[in-house]
Amino acid sequence: MNADPKHNEQTISVAQVRQIAALCRIGLTDEEAEQLRGEMAGLLDEVSVLQEIDTTGVEPTGHAVEEVRSVMRDDEPRPPMEREETLANAPRREGAFFRVQAVMDES
Amino acid sequence: MADLHYLTAAEMSRALARREISAVELAEAHLERIAEIDPGLGAYLAATPDAARAQAAEADRRIARGEAEPLTGAPMQLKDNLSTKGVPTTCASRMLEGYVPPYDATAAVRLAQAGAVLLGKGNMDEFAMGSSSETSAFKVVRNPWDASRAPGGSSGGPAAAVAAGLAAYALGSDTGGSIRQPAALCGVVGLKPTYGLVSRYGLIAFASSLDQIGPLARSVEDAALALNAIAGHDPLDSTSIPSPTPDYTAGIAGGVRGLRIGVVPEYLGEGIAPAVAESVKAAVGVLESLGASVEEVSLPASRAALAVYYVIAPSECSANLARYDGVKYGYSDQSADGMWAALDATRRNGFGPEVRRRILMGAYALSAGYYDAYYKKAQQARTLIRREFQEAFRRVDVLALPTAPTTAFEIGGIADPVVMHANDVCTIPANIAGIPGISVPCGFADGLPVGLQLLGPHLSEAALLRAAYAYEQASEWRDRHPIL
Numbered sequence: 001m002n003a004d005p006k007h008n009e010q011t012i013s014v015a016q017v018r019q020i021a022a023l024c025r026i027g028l029t030d031e032e033a034e035q036l037r038g039e040m041a042g043l044l045d046e047v048s049v050l051q052e053i054d055t056t057g058v059e060p061t062g063h064a065v066e067e068v069r070s071v072m073r074d075d076e077p078r079p080p081m082e083r084e085e086t087l088a089n090a091p092r093r094e095g096a097f098f099r100v101q102a103v104m105d106e107s
Numbered sequence: 108m109a110d111l112h113y114l115t116a117a118e119m120s121r122a123l124a125r126r127e128i129s130a131v132e133l134a135e136a137h138l139e140r141i142a143e144i145d146p147g148l149g150a151y152l153a154a155t156p157d158a159a160r161a162q163a164a165e166a167d168r169r170i171a172r173g174e175a176e177p178l179t180g181a182p183m184q185l186k187d188n189l190s191t192k193g194v195p196t197t198c199a200s201r202m203l204e205g206y207v208p209p210y211d212a213t214a215a216v217r218l219a220q221a222g223a224v225l226l227g228k229g230n231m232d233e234f235a236m237g238s239s240s241e242t243s244a245f246k247v248v249r250n251p252w253d254a255s256r257a258p259g260g261s262s263g264g265p266a267a268a269v270a271a272g273l274a275a276y277a278l279g280s281d282t283g284g285s286i287r288q289p290a291a292l293c294g295v296v297g298l299k300p301t302y303g304l305v306s307r308y309g310l311i312a313f314a315s316s317l318d319q320i321g322p323l324a325r326s327v328e329d330a331a332l333a334l335n336a337i338a339g340h341d342p343l344d345s346t347s348i349p350s351p352t353p354d355y356t357a358g359i360a361g362g363v364r365g366l367r368i369g370v371v372p373e374y375l376g377e378g379i380a381p382a383v384a385e386s387v388k389a390a391v392g393v394l395e396s397l398g399a400s401v402e403e404v405s406l407p408a409s410r411a412a413l414a415v416y417y418v419i420a421p422s423e424c425s426a427n428l429a430r431y432d433g434v435k436y437g438y439s440d441q442s443a444d445g446m447w448a449a450l451d452a453t454r455r456n457g458f459g460p461e462v463r464r465r466i467l468m469g470a471y472a473l474s475a476g477y478y479d480a481y482y483k484k485a486q487q488a489r490t491l492i493r494r495e496f497q498e499a500f501r502r503v504d505v506l507a508l509p510t511a512p513t514t515a516f517e518i519g520g521i522a523d524p525v526v527m528h529a530n531d532v533c534t535i536p537a538n539i540a541g542i543p544g545i546s547v548p549c550g551f552a553d554g555l556p557v558g559l560q561l562l563g564p565h566l567s568e569a570a571l572l573r574a575a576y577a578y579e580q581a582s583e584w585r586d587r588h589p590i591l
Contacts, residue, residue, distance in 0.1 A: 024470050027451035046525045047414040050484050060486030063316040064493045064541030067348040068303040085209040091439030098434050101446040
């Protein structure tokens with residue numbers, strides 16, 4: 001399972017780590033991005049054994065228990081959570097609203 | 108009454124019924140012990156003395172009315188990823204520090220209805236991601252058998268609390284072994300039910316196709332009692348199984364005569380500590396002497412389960428943890444100017460390194476160009492593993508293997524995440540296949556506990572509990588407790 005490090009070097013680049021982190025909205029320092037590149041290369045190497053498995057024509061399994069199926073319920077209105085309960089954990093609020101920073105640039 | 112805190116929940120129940128002790132006295136004794144011992148152990152993120160006293164008083168009134176159920180008055184712990192209304196629930200993460208859920212998890216509600224007494228919330232790996240409980244953002248958990256060692260994880264707090272007599276039993280969650288592996292490393296019983304048997308409403312999600320709630324206890328009977336209370340359909344969880352559930356204690360003493368046990372050679376050789384393999388083989392020998400038949404059952408496809416897991420679990424985690432944006436609840440870093448910068452800072456500082464790494468790995472595996480090679484491929488391999496178990500259970504009723512490849516390891520001793528992952532090599536296949544598994548203490552190696560793991564087909568909990576009970580009753584391990 002231990003592929004040679006050169007293989008790992010090619011698996012994922014710092015630029016890819018930065019791109020994924022940007023998509024996930026997780027800020028990274030240069031040092032962290034470099035460290036993560038090495039760790040993620042190791043993890044990708046760990047899961048590379050999957051590529052050796054012949055899965056031709058095999059259906060994917062989402063979850064493994066047949067008794068579990070997506071279900072629909074009747075669309076009946078139920079009392080919602082109280083407003084104060086909903087807002088009780090808000091880091092920043094203003095009256096009955098969650099307060100956020102400006103979404104649009106003001107230019 | 109000697110060693111009150113090491114009574115099983117069933118024994119507490121009998122003592123309560125005979126009025127030898129009150130639920131309030133039981134709760135106070137446990138709260139005292141937590142205050143005395145837990146500072147050196149770290150099994151609790153927070154004790155809940157007010158809730159415990161109120162619930163204990165209510166339990167005593169219920170007992171006086173003659174309306175007690177088996178768990179009424181027994182004090183317990185809930186892992187801190189189970190939502191508790193009005194009681195902080197943090198997942199051992201800065202991201203949820205101070206978060207107070209506005210509702211209860213269904214499993215917590217059902218235990219409360221059964222008369223349970225909540226002692227507090229259990230420490231864990233952050234967002235249940237880890238195998239050692241070291242990724243908790245607040246403090247490490249120490250193994251009650253050796254304070255320099257980890258209790259396993261992610262339910263390290265629940266396992267340590269139950270082993271140390273800081274709770275009669277606990278509820279944990281198991282995504283890749285997070286109930287069974289710490290149970291084994293701390294010398295207690297841990298049960299992961301069939302996927303969908305226990306409602307996950309109010310369980311803070313990690314990997315939704317794998318997560319399942321289950322009990323940790325000092326006896327197999329207590330695990331069955333806790334499962335009785337929490338199992339069954341819940342309209343609030345669309346993935347909960349709609350069929351009725353049996354009384355899991357009913358046939359528990361029925362023995363193993365005629366039970367067909369498969370031992371799995373893949374989990375008794377390379378990568379498994381010889382002393383662990385020996386303990387497990389000896390335990391299977393005990394079951395054989397009690398009337399079970401034993402044959403070898405090979406599970407070659409299951410060896411890919413670890414890789415399948417480390418694609419599927421991070422992928423689902425990256426989706427589930429996208430909700431933490433610092434707006435509606437939880438940690439929020441608004442020091443940077445602008446919405447996007449605030450979001451980057453919130454998620455960078457709110458999540459610890461293990462959680463950040465898993466989110467990134469998952470997003471990578473799901474991203475365009477890699478989806479087929481990783482996520483779809485893992486789901487196809489999952490089908491092969493599921494089928495392999497189905498085939499195995501045509502030949503045998505249960506499979507026997509170690510719960511963990513080694514005994515408890517040193518805190519700080521494993522730095523490489525890939526090496527840490529190997530701790531779950533024996534437990535992950537059950538999550539991939541959705542099947543139930545139980546870990547029961549089967550001996551000691553160098554003074555540290557070893558767990559025997561039994562796996563069965565979907566909804567075979569009663570059979571697993573019966574086999575585990577037969578072994579437990581024939582062995583003496585449950586009379587041993589750590590010296591604290």
